[in-house]
Amino acid sequence: QKEVEQNSGPLSVPEGAIASLNCTYSDRGSQSFFWYRQYSGKSPELIMSIYSNGDKEDGRFTAQLNKASQYVSLLIRDSQPSDSATYLCAVNLGGGSEKLVFGKGTKLTVNP
Amino acid sequence: GAGVSQSPSNKVTEKGKDVELRCDPISGHTALYWYRQSLGQGLEFLIYFQGNSAPDKSGLPSDRFSAERTGGSVSTLTIQRTQQEDSAVYLCASSLSRGPDTQYFGPGTRLTVL
Numbered sequence: 001q002k003e004v005e006q007n008s009g010p011l012s013v014p015e016g017a018i019a020s021l022n023c024t025y026s027d028r029g030s031q032s033f034f035w036y037r038q039y040s041g042k043s044p045e046l047i048m049s050i051y052s053n054g055d056k057e058d059g060r061f062t063a064q065l066n067k068a069s070q071y072v073s074l075l076i077r078d079s080q081p082s083d084s085a086t087y088l089c090a091v092n093l094g095g096g097s098e099k100l101v102f103g104k105g106t107k108l109t110v111n112p
Numbered sequence: 113g114a115g116v117s118q119s120p121s122n123k124v125t126e127k128g129k130d131v132e133l134r135c136d137p138i139s140g141h142t143a144l145y146w147y148r149q150s151l152g153q154g155l156e157f158l159i160y161f162q163g164n165s166a167p168d169k170s171g172l173p174s175d176r177f178s179a180e181r182t183g184g185s186v187s188t189l190t191i192q193r194t195q196q197e198d199s200a201v202y203l204c205a206s207s208l209s210r211g212p213d214t215q216y217f218g219p220g221t222r223l224t225v226l
């Protein structure tokens with residue numbers, strides 16, 4: 001069973017703080033890693049993808065991947081109330097598989 | 113341009129009835145995915161289409177579930193003899209080509225089985 005685990009939260013941070021979201025995955029052969037944001041009642045929206053070990057930065061978002069530890073994280077700097085959403089970690093196993101395995105998501109609340 | 117559209121947005125049905133859910137992908141997108149999101153659960157992969165072919169049906173939970181895609185565009189997910197545990201939001205996503213990098217999700221169909 002391929003699993004992706006996330007803390008369900010809720011994670012609450014004050015406006016302007018750094019929010020740190022974590023994800024672990026069970027399949028060591030996983031190739032591609034994604035973070036989606038899902039506002040309540042809305043569909044998921046891709047915000048970051050990462051494929052190799054290290055950090056990838058895009059604006060206020062930084063994704064971090066450590067394949068040896070089977071760990072991927074998302075940092076949100078200068079958190080804003082509009083960042084309040086559920087963040088879904090998704091993993092593609094590679095090897096020709098096209099499907100994504102999703103975690104259950106971490107609910108983030110940014111307090112003004 | 114238009115994004116992924118799904119219809120109906122909401123569907124309430126009685127246990128034992130059949131339902132059809134429709135997905136219109138972004139024009140030109142060759143890959144199409146169906147997912148299911150139950151309350152408190154993550155997104156669960158159901159099936160993947162490349163063109164009109166479905167190389168991966170591994171996520172379909174039972175033989176009551178089937179899907180087809182015609183003309184490399186519209187896809188229909190059919191659930192026969194619905195059960196209460198089928199209640200969920202059914203999400204469709206499409207991408208320009210192979211690979212999950214650029215999957216764009218539709219708004220979903222909320223299915224309630226009474």
